[in-house]
Amino acid sequence: MSRLDRFKHTASPSPHASLGPGVNASGKGAVAAGRDIGQAITGAGAIGVHFEQTVTLPKEAFTPASSVACPPGLTNVLKLPRPFIGRGRELALLDRAVLDPGAVVVQAVHGLGGIGKSALAAHWAATRATEYCPAWWVTADSPASIDAGLALLATALQPALAQMLSQEALRERALQWLATHNGWLLVLDNVADPADIEPLLARAATGRILITSRRATGWHGVATPVALDVLSNAEAVELFTEILTHGPPRDADGTDEVCTALGYLPLAVEQAAAFCAETDTSPRAYLDLLARYPADLYASAAEGSDASRTMARIWHLSLDRMADEPITGQILRILAWYAPDAIPRNLLASLASAPTLLRALGRLAAHSMLTLHSETNDLTVHRLVQAVARTPDPSDPHRQPADIADACIRATAALAEALPAGHAEDPASWPTWRALLPHVDSLTDRLPHGSDTADTARLLSRTGQFLLREGSITRSLTYIQRSLASLERTVGAEHHDTLAARTNLAQAYVLAGDPKRAAPLFEQLLADSVRLLGEDHPDTLTARNNLAQAYQLVGNPKQAIPMLERTLADSVRVSGQDHPSTLVAQSNLAGAHMLAGSLRQAIPMFEQTLADSLRILGEDHLGTFSTRNNLAATYHAAGDVKRATQLYEESLSIGVRVLGDDHPNTLTARNNLAYAYVSAGEMKRAFPLYKRTLADSIRIHGEEHPSTLTTRNNIATAYRLAGDLEQAIRMYEQTLAAYARVSDENHPDALTVRSNLATAYRQAGYSGRAISLCEHALADGIRVQGEEHPQTLIKRNNLATAYRQAGDLDRAIPLYEKGVTDCLRILGEEHHETLTAQDNLASAYASAGNPEQAIPLHKKAVTGWVHILGEDHLSTLTARNNLAYAHRLAGDLRQAILIYKRTLANCLRILGKSHPLTQAVQGNLDSARRQRLRHRAARAKRASRRKEV
Template sequence: MAEQRSGGGAESHGGRAAPEHVLVVFPGYHRPWAAWINQRLEAHGVRATLQRWDPPREVPLEDSLGDLLLARGQVLLVLNDWFFELGPRPAGEWNDVLRGFVAAHAERFAAVNLTNRTLLPSTAVLEPVSLWGVGEEEAEVRLLSRLAIEPRRNAGRRLPASALARYPDTPPEIWGDVPRRNPRFTGRDDLLTELQERLMDAERGSAACTLLGMSGIGKTQIAAEYAHRFSPDYDVIWWVNSDDRNVQRDRLGELAVKFALPTGSEPGERIRAVREALRRGDPHARWLVVFDGWDDTDGIDVMLPQGPGHVLITSRNRGWREHTDFLEIPSFDRAESTGYLMRRAPQINAVEADEVAAEFGDVPLPLVQAAAWLGESGMDAPEYLRMVRDGRLSTVDDPAAGDGMPNASLTSWSILINRLRRAQPQAIDILSLCASFAPGRIPLGIVRAYPQAQLPEDLRWMATDLPAWTRALDTLVNYSVLTRETRGPMTTDEIGPHQESIHMHRLVHDIVARLTDGDHRDAHRKAVRTLLAEADPGNPTDSRHWPRYSELLPHLEPSGALRSTDPRIQVAVLNCLRFCDRSGEYKAGIRLAGRIRDEWTAFMDPLAPHMQELTTLEGDILRRYGRFREAYDLDLAQRERLAATGNSDRLGTLQSKISIARDLRFLGQYQESEQLQREALAEARSLLGDTQFLTLVARHNLGVVLRMLGRYQEAYEQDTDTLATCETVLRPHHASTLNSNNAVAQDLRLLGRYREALGRQEANVKLHVKILGPQHLHTLYARSQLALCRRREGGFKEDIGTMMASVLDHLEQAYGRDHYVTLSAVTNYANFLREHGDLDLARELITEAEAGYRALLGPAHPVSTGVLANTALVMQASGERSSALTMLESALAGLTASLGSDHPWVLGCALNATAARNFNGRVVEAAELSRDTLRRARHVLGNEHPLTLSCQVALATDLRGLRETEEAGKLEEDALLTLTRTLGAQHPHTLSARQRNRPYWDFEANL
């Protein structure tokens, strides 16, 4: 026949003609194999075409196969046992067609077999060659032999490795906990193809797509299938469970280890390194990161990778449409629903399957449950539907579940749970226990890891009967109630039951909590919170324990741990709060502290030790997050409660004073803060001695407030004394010692001792990086101070801007743009840019800082006022001299009113105001202010301080403008001699004064 001759070609193996064209016919889930076959055929000179195939059930199978023969050449079917369930087909239809139609056109059909399971006997007509379990070279030999193709030498090897399709049995180099492939995944082929096209066609750096839809719609299953189906396109596939932000951060950070990136253990540091590696595409450019269950869009800027790879997100939050490309995940098509039901429950026909699908609205999750139950029980569909509709087995009073799940599906869950209660009651025990955890990732293995915990009688079997434990979990997995956490590329590695974690969807968790027997719920919650306390590592200051704390944290509230009166559990709760504080999870910490307070207030004395500890921690977190007024109100209320008891609790009163003194400092009330801090220090020394930790904290805080008051010499003396004690008592590598060392370097810089400050701060930053990690807030602050030291010392012109930009970027990534330390870095970088001529960016940044501080601190705060001086300098450099003068005079008046006329910030602002007056032709007023400012600077800072010498140079300039040249010359000459002696002849300050450039003062915004 002419149809048969169209596939002819050169004679090859055994006299058979090698085809000129091959149509590779494959189900969607075998795309990796089809892509590999296609490339191998074309490498050997045979043109190939890929045809994804899922013939509609309504079309006779013979017609669908006949359509394939419209293509020229050979039709190669990519087979496994699942291939013959496409449709699905009535029993016997495939055998009939293979024996009849296919046998009649046997020369046009060929097949490869990808399973070791038994195929239909009539498949023999296709003479399938098995590629199961063989290596790539052998698979290629078998493929070519089956199609009578003569191999070419080094075929296709000229292609770069990145262009070669990976052999499907070879996983990506890095495969990160992607859920096991669902062997019953059905349909969604068009959606998966569209998803792949969107990611591939997106611009480099913005290939991110979010799968949006309600719970139970199948988003996670689609994402997992995409990862498996398109795995040959990637060298790295990394799955990030994102239901909980702490788990999400830790999971993404774990990729730093896989990439062998040189980072510490700080989550923020690891995330930064991972995102940078992904952005560069180094060490891998073909990557896929899947964020599963990412509903909170707050962390997009910090967490969302960019670069040459792809990002896939599953979420219920429709807000993702504003940030990424997106695909709305609909319910199943009816054909997908009925096909799935008929494959899982072969006893039902197409009409019955259609009725069941309609009952559940084609929503995948309840369909999965219905199909599992029907398939396991063997019940007829009409009987099943009657049970569903009359609700005879339902224990749910609520007519509908959350997220729009139909009421009938709740009934289906009730049927399933009742059946489990009869057939596998231990699975119900596990479900009931899981309902006392939070949804999402549940560290269920702690049940077996801590057998010493007192489990209720009905749960004790979990700690002793491993086979029953395994069977119960297997049952729940098989019924799609929960999934196990997985390891390895395509399969689950064996892990100990004490390490076992499961994942329970929010919707499933809600339904299980409603439908399982609640008689033991209180006892189960008590067991869970006892287990959480046992699993507490006991040291939240050690970052090595942070992954465990992030795992425990979500389960505190649902287990009732926040309401517990057990001191051991209360300690665990406080340790989780300390973890939030230490790890920088301030938002989570603030919420947790509020919930703890709500619960403990009902039964705990406000002055009980744990309640006082809660207040101290909550205040610390509020301050670290920048909510200074709230921290102050909290601490003030605590002081009033203590005062009402007659101050009998001396230690509590001391802690309260230290906290309030710190609050006052952040609120800009420096004099009041100093007074209270001195009282606290005296009490600490009297009560605890000079070397106890709380005393050292009070000593350090006094140094900080003295620095904020502009009393730099006193601050230096206080800080050096504190540092010496810290080095002796806490040792040099303690975090508090590092902080004290940082304070001494800052004092030296503010005293104008730039070289000493620089040498100390360089060594200090190295210690910060070594001990705390490069991304820790204290480390970033120390690096910011180092940049200022280098700028003031004057010998690092090329590196300072780069360093400032880097510090700012790290702070933004880790702590956000509006954090007060970030705002300080914004201010410092803006000052540097202005000095070096980038006025546009300087104006943009200083405007941002001004608005940020105003929102954070209020317009009357000294820092908010001081930043106006920097804004005025940008305006002045841009030629807006009149406006700059107005702003400087306003800033000078505001700072003088709040700090007094002798504060260094006031003197610096006055220096800038003298220049503004001079530039606006008000030379007499400029000279008057210059003379008064110089007098005050000499009194406050001494004759040799850089700011004093700048005031002296400024006065000389103003006097020269008034033609008082003799005095001007003497002042200028004396200033130059002193600058040369103290800073050096080549220091920028000295050179600028010699060139008669008008000096200025930068406001450094520190809190």
């Protein structure tokens, strides 16, 4: 039996009240008549000996309720003071309920206070009033209000009864009328508790009842619920504009932003629009006022409107109803600091025991103050409820300033406690980070910077580190800079946490492509660490290592090497040869030698470090993984692609097994292996790896994460090397556009992509575009990285090459000459960039018809490549081919052919017959041989002529 069925039987007449067929009376002071008796005796002693009161009733009182007709057009439905906008879905739901003969239709529109429940009911009832008689509105926020509304209905049906019967008797008369008639509509507005209307529902067997309530629960078996949500953006803007411009024309610019700030809540939109209209305030000025004086605006009501119908007041009343459970207000004040959606419930776990907390959340949800999502175990709070809940008001017991301040502290502590333990590189922590990040953003955005505590600063610092991993460099810098400022203020400049925050900020500058700002920070950190902790403290050694790496990034690897040598020596002395920190220092020193071009020194150091790591840490340790990858990269740079490929394949296999497919190190290993395949000319193996890496990076990190953009650049380069210049150019252009959107078009990685795009333009024959792009790349490189940065030297070389290919040797040669001079001074004689610069200058001399100038430079380049990379490196083979060409131009075909033959033999042995360089050398050798044959034929012909003479 439903709740409605159970209550249908409670109205059966008592033996003492039966006065005739179809005429009943129940309740204190009730009167019923089945015939014209003229008088009725009422009171406590109406059936006993004592008579208290005699009432003479009008004739209408003795007409059975079933016989009373409804006066045509009887209605008291509210008239809306504002235009009604939208709500088509909800109106359709109300219309779809079919009134079956002999059955009552009960619907309950529920939602947050101010969401527009009464307006919806009033509009629906008013537009359908002609279909019902009467269409009657009852304020139903308490049993007393319901009784009063029903009594008014009775007197509206029979005005003569107004002064003759008590309210209770009139209520009973109305219930009898409703029970015996069809075609009526009763609106019960603002029902506080479904139990308050159960007696009414038990008596009303026919007709239509529309309920509005903040209660979202308790309607099962009583009414069909209709949930009401906020307006759409377009509807909210329309409502605001309609109210604002109802009078004289006004500035409506900023209306969309105001509606968004108010969360599209109808009452809030109405209040804001009315305020703007009455005070001639523009929407944008209202936004400024809302930011500066929220308490005043949340409590303001339009002139002539109900002062209790304000955003602050309606939620105050909701909390008053839950005053027996103070934790409900505390919950709202804490939730006020988070983002409005997907708030994890565990952020509230420390407030109370699980049963108490569940009960409080249930009550808040029942009053539509929040929404519980059982499937995701989180909750939602309307942003305006949050705004009011965190706005202090000394006159409101639910919004005392001390309580709001305490809630903020608790919200911060709960977020800090919920952050994942461990390093942000662990993919297992990413779902938790991503779930909490909007709430960290919201909390920190709402806190004035000067109010940050040490706990807030630590929350900011950890979040900043995660954002670095996410590739959100700009956001990360904002968090870490604020964290550092807060820690300096709260715990002092020399506290351990402050030094750690300064390290994080310097690392963020490095990842942002701004090592020039990082280096001074690392210098200060090293000085502070030495002063506060001593030369041998692990943090001091780390600070020295970080500074050395910053020097490498600003283009001073030679300055870094002595620092890393000292760090390694100190680590061996302090921690021992086999300590993990010593292995890290050894690996860093090897990496510095590699960047400095000293591959013959780097390779043995990496090999020793890998052997030590395998012995001390084991094959699966992350440190071993990194060392293996670094050694592979060094082999690759040295031209030993076969050994590099083998190590990359091992790294990828271990990464998948130990770290999983989605770990950043696994993606890096797959990307590196693909690059090795490209270098070996194995494009069929490279492209599937690259494409999988790109798809995984997009899935894990997003379309515009730095790792995704790096992979796109690498794939574009693979297409360029494979000869598909159209596809390469398209991908380079897309990648460059992405950098401009999400990072900075002057980020070093973006400058690299721009240079690569210029190379692709040049190879595709677009000399004009290539030159323009190279000119911009060089100018940006000088401005961002400096005149002497290795990347700037590369960009100058690329511009010179673009000029040379366009035939403008007058501009190309001076740039090449400056490049050689700078490389010799900055990088040294045997750095690979120096050798490249010499080889390119020599080629330009040859193209200008000066092979005699070219040959010595080419020889230097060949000697250098052989010394640092060996006879079989691709760069060595390329330089030999160029030297042979210079000899050929100089007319020394014998020497040219000898060099071509040697180079071709090495290319066939190392690269294979199909490699582009092999084919180019073969073509050059064939041309040189044909040229020698022509020369011999010409000499023979000249000799024959002389003989004839």
